[in-house]
Amino acid sequence: MTAALLQGSRAIADSAIAAGCRFFAGYPMLPFTDLLEAMSAKMPEVGGTCINADSEIEAVNMALGAGAAGARAATGSCGQGIALMQEAIAEAALNEVPMVVFNMARGQQDYWQATRGGGWGDYRTLTLAPKDVAEAVVHTQLLFHLADTYRAPVCLYGDYLVAHTHMSVDVAPIDFGPLPDKSWALDGTAGGTGHARQIWTWAMGRDDAPGPGPDVHWRRLAQKFATMGEAEARHESYRCGDAEWVVVSFGTAGPFIDYVVEELRADGQRVGSFRPVTLWPFPEAALLEAAGRARGVLVYEVNAGQMIDDVRLALRGQVPATFIGGVSIDSSGMRQGDLLTVAAIRSRVLDAIGVGAGERR
Amino acid sequence: MQIEVLLTGIGGQGVQLCAKALAMAATADGRQAMLSARYGGEMRGGQTEASVVVADTGLRSLPILPSAGSAYVMHHQYWPPVRARLRSGAPVVLNTTVIGPPEDLDGASEFLTVGIPATAMAAEAGAPMAAGFVLLGAYASLTSVASIDSIVAAMTELVPAYRREHIQANEAAIRAGAAAIEAGAADLWVMAGR
Numbered sequence: 001m002t003a004a005l006l007q008g009s010r011a012i013a014d015s016a017i018a019a020g021c022r023f024f025a026g027y028p029m030l031p032f033t034d035l036l037e038a039m040s041a042k043m044p045e046v047g048g049t050c051i052n053a054d055s056e057i058e059a060v061n062m063a064l065g066a067g068a069a070g071a072r073a074a075t076g077s078c079g080q081g082i083a084l085m086q087e088a089i090a091e092a093a094l095n096e097v098p099m100v101v102f103n104m105a106r107g108q109q110d111y112w113q114a115t116r117g118g119g120w121g122d123y124r125t126l127t128l129a130p131k132d133v134a135e136a137v138v139h140t141q142l143l144f145h146l147a148d149t150y151r152a153p154v155c156l157y158g159d160y161l162v163a164h165t166h167m168s169v170d171v172a173p174i175d176f177g178p179l180p181d182k183s184w185a186l187d188g189t190a191g192g193t194g195h196a197r198q199i200w201t202w203a204m205g206r207d208d209a210p211g212p213g214p215d216v217h218w219r220r221l222a223q224k225f226a227t228m229g230e231a232e233a234r235h236e237s238y239r240c241g242d243a244e245w246v247v248v249s250f251g252t253a254g255p256f257i258d259y260v261v262e263e264l265r266a267d268g269q270r271v272g273s274f275r276p277v278t279l280w281p282f283p284e285a286a287l288l289e290a291a292g293r294a295r296g297v298l299v300y301e302v303n304a305g306q307m308i309d310d311v312r313l314a315l316r317g318q319v320p321a322t323f324i325g326g327v328s329i330d331s332s333g334m335r336q337g338d339l340l341t342v343a344a345i346r347s348r349v350l351d352a353i354g355v356g357a358g359e360r361r
Numbered sequence: 362m363q364i365e366v367l368l369t370g371i372g373g374q375g376v377q378l379c380a381k382a383l384a385m386a387a388t389a390d391g392r393q394a395m396l397s398a399r400y401g402g403e404m405r406g407g408q409t410e411a412s413v414v415v416a417d418t419g420l421r422s423l424p425i426l427p428s429a430g431s432a433y434v435m436h437h438q439y440w441p442p443v444r445a446r447l448r449s450g451a452p453v454v455l456n457t458t459v460i461g462p463p464e465d466l467d468g469a470s471e472f473l474t475v476g477i478p479a480t481a482m483a484a485e486a487g488a489p490m491a492a493g494f495v496l497l498g499a500y501a502s503l504t505s506v507a508s509i510d511s512i513v514a515a516m517t518e519l520v521p522a523y524r525r526e527h528i529q530a531n532e533a534a535i536r537a538g539a540a541a542i543e544a545g546a547a548d549l550w551v552m553a554g555r
Contacts, residue, residue: 005388165424166381166396168388186484255423342427
């Protein structure tokens with residue numbers, strides 16, 4: 001297969017289908033709308049189903065149902081619509097239903113939503129934040145694999161730049177290895193298979209087959225999320241080895257930070273870049289390793305300061321963290337504003353590390 | 362090796378379509394491309410800008426370009442923000458029917474400007490709406506960023522089914538633009554290699 005120039009949304013749709021996704025439901029909301037359109041164009045070609053639901057709540061519950069029946073299912077929106085979906089995402093976690101949720105966010109203000117969630121109970125949502133279209137193609141397939149591996153809802157944190165940028169990409173199925181079977185999936189039969197229409201019975205089971213009870217269920221789920229937290233943290237670092245200053249960013253901001261780091265390195269500044277690829281689990285140990293000997297960590301995110309909480313937890317007070325991001329939305333309201341430019345980032349980094357105007361190139 | 366082009370104009374001139382055709386053509390030529398579009402309000406007459414980055418291997422670029430090495434200018438109204446990011450000496454193809462002679466463009470002396478009466482040539486060819494393709498043909502021929510045949514093929518793929526009757530005129534526009542200037546006169550692959 002050769003590379004084709006694809007819009008990010010279309011590349012993600014192709015990648016989801018390559019991963020075996022055969023059910024998708026959503027409600028239009030920019031910049032997510034393009035993904036819904038791409039899915040609606042491509043799903044029929046592979047015998048899959050794409051539904052333009054009447055609301056985000058309907059869409060996520062359709063995906064929950066399809067996932068419960070064993071399909072590779074997905075839904076999505078931007079942060080505003082994902083807010084409506086929180087209850088169903090928590091139910092999917094509780095019922096151990098795998099599904100993928102695409103947040104094609106209007107910026108970087110959904111970090112807490114992605115990493116803390118707004119549903120009830122002890123659950124986490126594994127979240128991958130791609131830096132560009134090419135990485136989003138890989139992340140999409142990885143998410144379907146991780147959802148099935150852990151029987152859990154998982155998220156992709158994209159944005160306008162991921163959804164709308166076109167890149168030459170080659171979308172082919174990626175083999176991430178074997179998966180557990182889906183013998184738990186509902187089959188809708190009335191034939192006494194035990195899988196007719198309910199996955200979770202508060203772990204109390206039935207009269208003829210008592211379950212372990214809710215306490216055991218919740219303990220087991222907590223253990224599962226702890227295991228995910230240990231095993232699935234991913235990160236990327238750039239020139240942190242001898243860095244006096246490490247700039248932490250996520251998603252599409254990452255390549256901008258790398259660019260600024262390269263420029264400042266050429267000017268003799270010892271700066272490095274660190275990007276959590278998984279927002280949850282946050283790569284705490286890797287950040288401490290990368291920045292533990294630095295003079296300071298600078299946190300760049302296009303919001304009022306959300307990820308900085310996780311950065312500070314990871315640094316355990318050993319290295320000071322300074323916020324250099326901020327709220328910045330462009331006039332369309334659909335994407336980050338002018339704070340996400342090389343010039344603005346460079347200036348904030350130089351301010352933070354104490355390089356005066358007179359010493360700048 | 363990597364080449365960036367900023368494309369600017371006003372809504373309705375086909376700038377977004379031409380940017381996509383260029384990026385698709387470069388991909389078809391076996392290169393890697395990134396296309397980023399930014400347009401305000403998606404309306405006729407409003408600001409429309411796109412950037413295309415083409416690399417022979419290992420494309421590594423930001424979707425919001427800090428600087429660029431060439432430009433395609435259909436209209437001068439939103440030229441200042443493009444000019445601010447252009448590197449000195451960059452080839453700039455411009456639509457002289459709308460803008461006037463190249464020296465009328467602010468800061469023209471900083472760049473290698475090449476004027477093409479794109480709107481007039483498109484009208485002569487009986488396809489006034491294809492002015493953007495005339496300028497694209499000229500840009501591609503001048504800079505060698507993508508082959509003319511690949512641009513024609515990309516345009517053919519991009520034109521929707523209900524507009525197929527325009528394909529022939531669009532192709533004529535692309536080829537007329539390409540023929541209007543010396544091919545490879547500012548070959549950006551060669552210039553980047555220096």
